Structures are given as structure tokens and as C-alpha cells.
Amino acid sequence: MRGLNIGITIGLREPGESLWVNGIKQNALFLAKVLMKSARGHQVTLVNTTAVPVTSALSWSLAEFDTRPFVEMKDALDVLIELGGQIDAEQTAYLKARGVKIVSYVCGVEYIHVTESVLFGRRMWDTLFVNRGYDEVWAIPQVAKSSLPFLQSLRRCPGRVVPFVWDPMFLTERTRALPAHGEYRPSGKCGKRLTVMEPNHDVVKCCLYPMLIIDEVYRRAPDSIAFTHVTNGDHLAHASPEFAMLMNYLEIVRAGKASFVGRFDTPTFLSELTDVVVSHQWENPLNYFYFDVCWQGYPLVHNASLAQDIGYYYPDNDVQKAADQLVIALEDHDEDWEHYTRQQRQLLRRFTSENSVVVSEYDALIDHLFR
Missing domain, CATH: 3.40.50.2000 (Glycogen Phosphorylase B;)
Incomplete structure (x- = not known):
């Protein structure tokens, strides 16, 4: 398969947001690094889904990790991996109409968080949008057991366990x-x-x-x-x-x-x-x-x-x-x-992009989206 234009979502809360607030933005960057290692020459972009501007105040190099707002990328993507920022129903419909493959990449123990919220009054949402426009849900191994079946059923789409990635x-x-x-x-x-x-x-x-x-x-x-x-x-x-x-x-x-x-x-x-x-x-x-x-x-x-x-x-x-x-x-x-x-x-x-097996496994996951 030829190189693809792949977006990985982030959700900036402020222009100079720290990478250490939680692991989600680190995960997006580590995944981007793995995808960029593919011999197929994918063009990988971090896609911001909020109104916060993308500036040089970010904690990573924009020259190394291309980062753009959703509006700039919506007509250029072949695949969007929703990881650190959620797209809404209108954005989902727009991408689907263009034939873009949309993946939900799950890094958290979603079932446990929801259960604790329901049982113990730990408020999670003011409103809830359950996106049922995904082509697949991808879950990292440590959360798949607890949360992948829950999300597959709720979102009504196939689910797959994917390699965990990290970088020092x-x-x-x-x-x-x-x-x-x-x-x-x-x-x-x-x-x-x-x-x-x-x-x-x-x-x-x-x-x-x-x-x-x-x-x-x-x-x-x-x-x-x-x-x-x-x-x-x-x-x-x-x-x-x-x-x-x-x-x-x-x-x-x-x-x-x-x-x-x-x-x-x-x-x-x-x-x-x-x-x-x-x-x-x-x-x-x-x-x-x-x-x-x-x-x-x-x-x-x-x-x-x-x-x-x-x-x-x-x-x-x-x-x-x-x-x-x-x-x-x-x-x-x-x-x-x-x-x-x-x-x-x-x-x-x-677990890093130095491991060619991890790079190949992600190539295979992307191939599967287009079958």
C-alpha cells in the first residue's frame, strides 16, 4: 500500500500545554514516531480538535512532528486516529463522506472510569456523544481486557488489540x-x-x-x-x-x-x-x-x-x-x-519505533482498515 496521510488527534487546552499533565499527548507523539518509521512513507500529522491555536509554545518540535488544526487537515486525510481529542458528529460525517477511515485509539480504562462515575458520583461529562462512525476501535493491551468489549458494543464497531508504544x-x-x-x-x-x-x-x-x-x-x-x-x-x-x-x-x-x-x-x-x-x-x-x-x-x-x-x-x-x-x-x-x-x-x-516488528504491526493494522 502507498504512503497515506494519517492524522492523530490531540486536544490542546492551552498553547504551551505540558506533556506531563497526563500520558495522552505523549502517546500521540510516540504513535506518530512509529508510523513515520514505516517504509511506506506515511505523512503523519497531529491534528488539534480544539480552538486553541497551534504555536511554537508547544512542548515538541513542530518541524519534527507536524501539528495542525482539524480545519486545515479535513480535506487531506486518508486515516484519522482519534486519540487525544474527540471529533464531533458533524466532523465525523464530513470525513466519512470523503472516504476517510476513522479509528478510535483507546489508552484508558474507560469501563472502570465510567463505572466509578456511575456508582460513586464522579462526574465525567456535561453532555455525552457516543460516536458510532468509527471503522475500528484500537485498544492498547493493558486496557483491552477491561474496556475493549464495552467500547465495541457501545460504539457498534470492530475492535482490535494493538501494540503499546513508548519512547524515552x-x-x-x-x-x-x-x-x-x-x-x-x-x-x-x-x-x-x-x-x-x-x-x-x-x-x-x-x-x-x-x-x-x-x-x-x-x-x-x-x-x-x-x-x-x-x-x-x-x-x-x-x-x-x-x-x-x-x-x-x-x-x-x-x-x-x-x-x-x-x-x-x-x-x-x-x-x-x-x-x-x-x-x-x-x-x-x-x-x-x-x-x-x-x-x-x-x-x-x-x-x-x-x-x-x-x-x-x-x-x-x-x-x-x-x-x-x-x-x-x-x-x-x-x-x-x-x-x-x-x-x-x-x-x-x-516498545519503541526502533523495533521493526512494532512498525510492521501498525502497517498491517492500517492495511486491514482498507480491506
């Missing part, structure tokens, strides 16, 4: 000015500084299991842990009596060796305050945070079943096995930390 390019830029470029360096101290950086917005990524894991190790070997920071946790400590009561049953909290703080820049927090990261997820077994941590060489204790070969993996919700892995990270990581960093980077490259 923005992490590299963000850490350029940090000491050692923000990469892990042994502290030389026996007691390690532990960090939990879950968003704590929903059941998918929450700090409860990491704190149980850390407390388990603290009870075994209290001198091995100097302190634990739980970011994105201050609102829980102050506003949730249940959370406060639970945490006060943990020995590490009672010993004054844990703090629940606000939101921080990940690379800086790792560089300045972290020796080991402890994490847990539920139905989201891949994410950029894990990759950023491991690329920088930090030991990550995690239960991401789709990336068992990175970091220090434990299965499911097994606190005891997780504690065993944390002990290994605390005791042994510094003995060969340089090899660990090299190994992690080699493993993570399979």
Missing part, C-alpha cells in the same frame, strides 16, 4: 539538566529511601498495596528502610478518615518513617529523593511511569504482568512475594546497578 525522547530531554541526567546512582547508605507514586485517583493505581508491601519489609528489617514518600497522597491523608485509620495500623507509619505528600515531577523526585520505587496496578499492567523509572535505572517493584522481565516483578496482589522482591532490590541492586540500567534499556526498546 521526552524523558531524556526532561532530565538533561539533572545530576547524572536523573539516572540512578547508589546512595551508599544502608537504609534506602522508598517512593510510591501512584495517582490515587481510582482503584486502578492506588498506594494501599505498596504501603502493605513496604510495611511487611519494614517489620522484617527496619534498618533497611530510611523513609517512604507517598506522592499524590496528601488528599487521602487529610480527607479520608478510612485511609488515615488504615495507615496508622502500619508500623512504618507509626514509626514516623512515611510521609504523604502532593504531586511532584517524576524525574526530579526520583533523582532527589528515591532509591527504590514500589508500585501496584489493577487491570492496567503497562504504563509509561514504569518505563520511565526503569529506563533511568531505578529498581521498580511492580506487578505489571505484561512486562514481567523489567524491574522486580511480583504476581497479582501477593504481598509476601512482593516483599521478597523488595528485599532483593534493597540488598542486591547496588551490586550491579550499571548492568541493570543497560539491561532495562535494551528490554524497553521493544
Whole structure:
């Protein structure tokens, strides 16, 4: 198939919007980089679906990633991948009349978010538009199990699981000015500084299991842990009596060796305050945070079943096995930390545009749209 004009949507909220507000714009850029690697010579454009102007204030190079408003691209596209900004019914009808293939690219655990909204009054929409003009729904592997069947049925179109893509390019830029470029360096101290950086917005990524894991190790070997920071946790400590009561049953909290703080820049927090990261997820077994941590060489204790070969993996919700892995990270990581960093980077490259298999798989997905 010839090279195509492919648009990937973004939804700018302000001209100089940060890439680190959430992962969605990073995902759009990483996908663009993969599609641009195709030998077919696709022309890939980031298509802004909001009225915010596209300017040089953006966090990425417009020379590297062509970025334009929808109105400039609506007559030039062969494929539109709706990822970071939604098109409306009129825009959908216009593209369909031109024969454009439209894909919904799903990066979030949509079913879980909707369920929490319905059951717990967490308002998601003022109005709702369910687009039934898509040719296909594409879901990344970590959200497909929970959300792809839900979206296929609601949107009444075929669904496909697609490769997860990532790239260290923005992490590299963000850490350029940090000491050692923000990469892990042994502290030389026996007691390690532990960090939990879950968003704590929903059941998918929450700090409860990491704190149980850390407390388990603290009870075994209290001198091995100097302190634990739980970011994105201050609102829980102050506003949730249940959370406060639970945490006060943990020995590490009672010993004054844990703090629940606000939101921080990940690379800086790792560089300045972290020796080991402890994490847990539920139905989201891949994410950029894990990759950023491991690329920088930090030991990550995690239960991401789709990336068992990175970091220090434990299965499911097994606190005891997780504690065993944390002990290994605390005791042994510094003995060969340089090899660990090299190994992690080699493993993570399979998710980038350097992997020709990923590029070929996306070529095949696009081919399938035109059958």
C-alpha cells in the first residue's frame, strides 16, 4: 500500500500545554514516531480538535512532528486516529463522506472510569456523544481486557488489540539538566529511601498495596528502610478518615518513617529523593511511569504482568512475594546497578519505533482498515 496521510488527534487546552499533565499527548507523539518509521512513507500529522491555536509554545518540535488544526487537515486525510481529542458528529460525517477511515485509539480504562462515575458520583461529562462512525476501535493491551468489549458494543464497531508504544525522547530531554541526567546512582547508605507514586485517583493505581508491601519489609528489617514518600497522597491523608485509620495500623507509619505528600515531577523526585520505587496496578499492567523509572535505572517493584522481565516483578496482589522482591532490590541492586540500567534499556526498546516488528504491526493494522 502507498504512503497515506494519517492524522492523530490531540486536544490542546492551552498553547504551551505540558506533556506531563497526563500520558495522552505523549502517546500521540510516540504513535506518530512509529508510523513515520514505516517504509511506506506515511505523512503523519497531529491534528488539534480544539480552538486553541497551534504555536511554537508547544512542548515538541513542530518541524519534527507536524501539528495542525482539524480545519486545515479535513480535506487531506486518508486515516484519522482519534486519540487525544474527540471529533464531533458533524466532523465525523464530513470525513466519512470523503472516504476517510476513522479509528478510535483507546489508552484508558474507560469501563472502570465510567463505572466509578456511575456508582460513586464522579462526574465525567456535561453532555455525552457516543460516536458510532468509527471503522475500528484500537485498544492498547493493558486496557483491552477491561474496556475493549464495552467500547465495541457501545460504539457498534470492530475492535482490535494493538501494540503499546513508548519512547524515552521526552524523558531524556526532561532530565538533561539533572545530576547524572536523573539516572540512578547508589546512595551508599544502608537504609534506602522508598517512593510510591501512584495517582490515587481510582482503584486502578492506588498506594494501599505498596504501603502493605513496604510495611511487611519494614517489620522484617527496619534498618533497611530510611523513609517512604507517598506522592499524590496528601488528599487521602487529610480527607479520608478510612485511609488515615488504615495507615496508622502500619508500623512504618507509626514509626514516623512515611510521609504523604502532593504531586511532584517524576524525574526530579526520583533523582532527589528515591532509591527504590514500589508500585501496584489493577487491570492496567503497562504504563509509561514504569518505563520511565526503569529506563533511568531505578529498581521498580511492580506487578505489571505484561512486562514481567523489567524491574522486580511480583504476581497479582501477593504481598509476601512482593516483599521478597523488595528485599532483593534493597540488598542486591547496588551490586550491579550499571548492568541493570543497560539491561532495562535494551528490554524497553521493544516498545519503541526502533523495533521493526512494532512498525510492521501498525502497517498491517492500517492495511486491514482498507480491506
